[in-house]
Amino acid sequence: xxxxxxxxxxxxxxxxxxxxxxxxxxxxxxxxxxxxxxxxxxxxxxxxxxxxxxxxxxxxxxxxxxxxxxxxxxxxxxxxxxxxxxxxxxxxxxxxxxxxxxxxxxxxxxxxxxxxxxxxxxxxxxxxxxxxxxxxxxxxxxxxxxxxxxxxxxxxxxxxxxxxxxxxxxxxxxxxxxxxxxxxxxxxxxxxxxxxxxxxxxxxxxxxxxxxxxxxxxxxxxxxxxxxxxxxxxxxxxxxxxxxxxxxxxxxxxxxxxxxxxxxxxxxxxxxxxxxxxxxxxxxx
Amino acid sequence: xxxxxxxxxxxxxxxxxxxxxxxxxxxxxxxxxxxxxxxxxxxxxxxxxxxxxxxxxxxxxxxxxxxxxxxxxxxxxxxxxxxxxxxxxxxxxxxxxxxxxxxxxxxxxxxxxxxxxxxxxxxxxxxxxxxxxxxxxxxxxxxxxxxxxxxxxxxxxxxxxxxxxxxxxxxxxxxxxxxxxxxxxxxxxxxxxxxxxxxxxxxxxxxxxxxxxxxxxxxxxxxxxxxxxxxxxxxxxxxxxxxxxxxxxxxxxxxxxxxxxxxxxxxxxxxxxxxxxxxxxxxxxxxxxxxx
Numbered sequence: 197x198x199x200x201x202x203x204x205x206x207x208x209x210x211x212x213x214x215x216x217x218x219x220x221x222x223x224x225x226x227x228x229x230x231x232x233x234x235x236x237x238x239x240x241x242x243x244x245x246x247x248x249x250x251x252x253x254x255x256x257x258x259x260x261x262x263x264x265x266x267x268x269x270x271x272x273x274x275x276x277x278x279x280x281x282x283x284x285x286x287x288x289x290x291x292x293x294x295x296x297x298x299x300x301x302x303x304x305x306x307x308x309x310x311x312x313x314x315x316x317x318x319x320x321x322x323x324x325x326x327x328x329x330x331x332x333x334x335x336x337x338x339x340x341x342x343x344x345x346x347x348x349x350x351x352x353x354x355x356x357x358x359x360x361x362x363x364x365x366x367x368x369x370x371x372x373x374x375x376x377x378x379x380x381x382x383x384x385x386x387x388x389x390x391x392x393x394x395x396x397x398x399x400x401x402x403x404x405x406x407x408x409x410x411x412x413x414x415x416x417x418x419x420x421x422x423x424x425x426x427x428x429x430x431x432x433x434x435x436x437x438x439x440x441x442x443x444x445x446x447x448x449x450x451x452x453x454x455x456x457x458x459x460x461x462x463x464x465x466x467x468x469x470x471x472x473x474x475x476x477x478x479x480x481x
Numbered sequence: 482x483x484x485x486x487x488x489x490x491x492x493x494x495x496x497x498x499x500x501x502x503x504x505x506x507x508x509x510x511x512x513x514x515x516x517x518x519x520x521x522x523x524x525x526x527x528x529x530x531x532x533x534x535x536x537x538x539x540x541x542x543x544x545x546x547x548x549x550x551x552x553x554x555x556x557x558x559x560x561x562x563x564x565x566x567x568x569x570x571x572x573x574x575x576x577x578x579x580x581x582x583x584x585x586x587x588x589x590x591x592x593x594x595x596x597x598x599x600x601x602x603x604x605x606x607x608x609x610x611x612x613x614x615x616x617x618x619x620x621x622x623x624x625x626x627x628x629x630x631x632x633x634x635x636x637x638x639x640x641x642x643x644x645x646x647x648x649x650x651x652x653x654x655x656x657x658x659x660x661x662x663x664x665x666x667x668x669x670x671x672x673x674x675x676x677x678x679x680x681x682x683x684x685x686x687x688x689x690x691x692x693x694x695x696x697x698x699x700x701x702x703x704x705x706x707x708x709x710x711x712x713x714x715x716x717x718x719x720x721x722x723x724x725x726x727x728x729x730x731x732x733x734x735x736x737x738x739x740x741x742x743x744x745x746x747x748x749x750x751x752x753x754x755x756x757x758x759x760x761x762x763x764x765x766x767x768x769x770x771x772x773x
Contacts (some may be wrong), residue, residue: 200591205595211585268574272585275573276634277566277644278534278590282559286589441554 205285209292212265216293219261225253227298233307240321240410240480241399243311244332247339250304251394255347256368258260258297263364266290266355283439294348301344308336311343320478322398322410326470334417335397341422346393347371349431356438369428381411386473389413390465391422394425399471400480408480416469423465424443427459485511487563487642487672493541495527502527504697505541510642514668516683516704517676518758525676526569526646528693532674533566533644546641559596562591565640567631569647569676575620579611579630582619586634605633608663612685624651632660636667641675649682661685680755690754694762704754711752711760714740718747727759 232249269286273279312332317323317379323332350371354363371393378385378392381401391396398412433451437444488510489606495503497642503524517525530536532543534550534557543550543560550560561674573582583602592598609629616623622630624672628651635643645664649657664686667673669713683690694699698708716738725741737750739759752760 203589203593204588208588211588268577271572271574272577272582273589274568275582275631276586276589277530277568278561278564279586280561280587280591282554282558392762441557443554 200280201282201285204281205288205292208281208286208289212269212289212293213296216261216296217266217267219264221264222254222261222297225250225257225297227280228253229300229304233304237311237315241366242315242322243308244322244335245307245399247336250301251343251347254297254300254304255343255345256372257395258344258348259292259351259354259368259371260364261297262290262294262351263355263367264351265293266352270355279368282442284436286444287352287435287439290352291349291435292420294345294352297348298341298345301341305336305340306380308340309333318478320410320476322476323401323412324325324410324476325412327412331397331417331469332420338417338421338424339394340423342428343394344378344425346428346431349435351426352435353431356435373457378410383473386413387415389464390415390423391462393421393424394470399460402480406479410476410480412465412470412474412476414470414472416465419465419468420463421462423458426461429454430458463474487511487546489544490532491544493528493531493538494545495531495536496539501696503531506698508691508698508701510672510674512668512670512672513689514664514673514675514687516687516690517674517693518680518683518754519689520678520762523678523693524696525678525693527696529566529644529646529674529676530568532642534561535566562638563641564635565635565643567645567648569634571627571631573627573630574696576618578616578618579606579622579633580615582630582638583634587637590638591640601637601705605636606736608636609633611658617644617693624715625653628652629656629660639671641671643667643671644676645674645689647678648675649677649679657682672721679752680758684754692758692761699761706755707761708752708754709757711739711757713716713748713749714760715752715756716741716747717750722747723740726763754767 227251232246237243267323269290273286290400313329348366351364354367375394377397378389380386380389381394396413397415397417398410401411402410403409430451433447434453437447486509489506490504490506490671492504492507494505496764506528517528519525531538538551545560547562548559549556566625580602583605584598587598587602592601603612608745609632610634611626611629614626619630620629628648632645632648635645649660652660664673664675675687677683687704689702690700690704692707716722717735718738719735722734722738722743726739728736731737740758
């Protein structure tokens with residue numbers, strides 16, 4: 197990238213970050229997430245189940261926010277016709293804007309981890325068994341900040357590749373629907389659920405006779421985080437690939453490498469860590 | 482007209498499948514105002530979009546100020562630094578203010594220093610007489626004001642090549658006169674290409690005219706030479722001249738006829754750009770264009 201392009205990217209990134217930070221939907225997500233931080237966590241499930249809040253309020257709404265910013269960027273470019281700043285630079289500026297929701301997710305993560313450390317789960321609660329602080333930190337990181345990053349990236353991807361106005365809404369519905377199915381409630385899907393960009397690693401899934409019994413699902417949240425980070429990187433590459441004027445071959449080669457890394461990471465997320473679904477030996481109540 | 486070459490095209494053509502949007506065109510454009518005149522569907526927008534590097538040609542080359550605009554991305558980027566372009570179809574983010582829209586476009590044109598950028602935005606807003614609308618959302622601006630906003634973005638950075646596709650559409654006579662003053666001043670030291678089907682814009686502004694129809698160049702030369710092609714073919718009479726390409730009753734009550742064989746009593750009239758245009762393209766071409 198030339199010095200002029202790098203300088204422009206820096207300015208454009210700041211512009212897009214400002215637009216993201218001021219977007220009403222993003223602000224709504226921040227308010228909702230902050231309000232939920234003042235709600236005492238469920239004594240049995242702890243703060244680990246709070247991750248749904250930033251994932252939805254910042255991550256899912258982020259799909260709409262960044263799709264909107266992407267469309268606006270395209271509209272302005274169309275109004276100006278041909279400009280020296282390449283689409284790839286404009287896309288990377290939008291990607292930089294995703295650091296705003298990611299930063300909000302990181303702030304939530306810091307709060308959540310501190311809260312987790314200060315509110316130990318009861319023996320019949322979640323988590324239990326052979327998991328420590330690292331496991332909890334990884335779960336919170338994957339379900340919180342990474343979701344806050346991934347949703348907005350998906351928004352840019354949809355905005356770049358689809359001109360349909362309903363595309364962001366359909367994407368959000370699709371993400372929520374598949375995550376609901378793959379959250380671990382269905383036993384046959386528990387090992388492969390980590391292919392999803394958002395899932396649970398345990399909870400009150402229940403057993404016969406005790407529908408709220410706490411379970412710990414198989415898999416490694418740390419490797420799942422690596423996998424989701426790879427998905428985010430693939431999203432960025434797919435976004436910049438949309439620019440037909442810039443060289444695409446290096447991007448495709450990089451995408452192949454990241455794709456291979458993602459495949460390895462998701463395999464490790466399935467087959468390392470907690471070996472199989474564990475059932476809390478104590479009844480839920 | 483200055484001979485300094487700003488753009489040179491060689492066998493430039495555009496096809497969409499079996500449809501030819503522009504037959505091979507070789508042109509040299511220098512400083513001053515050049516009009517691209519033709520009916521709808523003639524290929525004006527295609528040519529101007531090609532010159533603006535907003536689309537890639539099927540064949541041919543464009544050299545712009547020493548850069549191969551049909552070559553590498555780096556060459557194209559260099560060429561784009563010299564271009565200001567107003568597309569025919571205007572799209573705006575309605576929720577943005579006029580100032581913030583121009584500020585964003587200025588960043589896309591590599592104005593990275595905030596203070597200088599804002600000064601440049603204020604300069605072009607003043608040029609198009611929208612300074613008092615800077616803080617208004619684009620959706621609240623009238624059609625004419627939006628057209629002027631589009632022209633303002635094209636003027637950012639004082640480009641050496643200004644490409645305007647139907648810039649006067651939607652402007653009232655006062656705004657049109659104001660725009661003409663602005664463009665004529667621009668043409669003194671830069672190249673301005675004006676695509677239009679309004680012959681009066683060409684007559685009022687341009688030193689040179691390129692007439693396009695059926696995706697081909699039919700005329701390329703000084704406006705005076707173009708007008709001269711209709712000399713002795715424009716008549717005033719009480720009735721339409723037999724065989725005229727076009728005839729209409731003027732405000733004085735007499736029929737103005739272009740082409741045809743005049744009766745002895747018919748009075749010869751000074752031709753205009755419009756007369757030459759009607760005579761050159763003929764009824765067939767014009768009717769073909771109307772069906773597009």
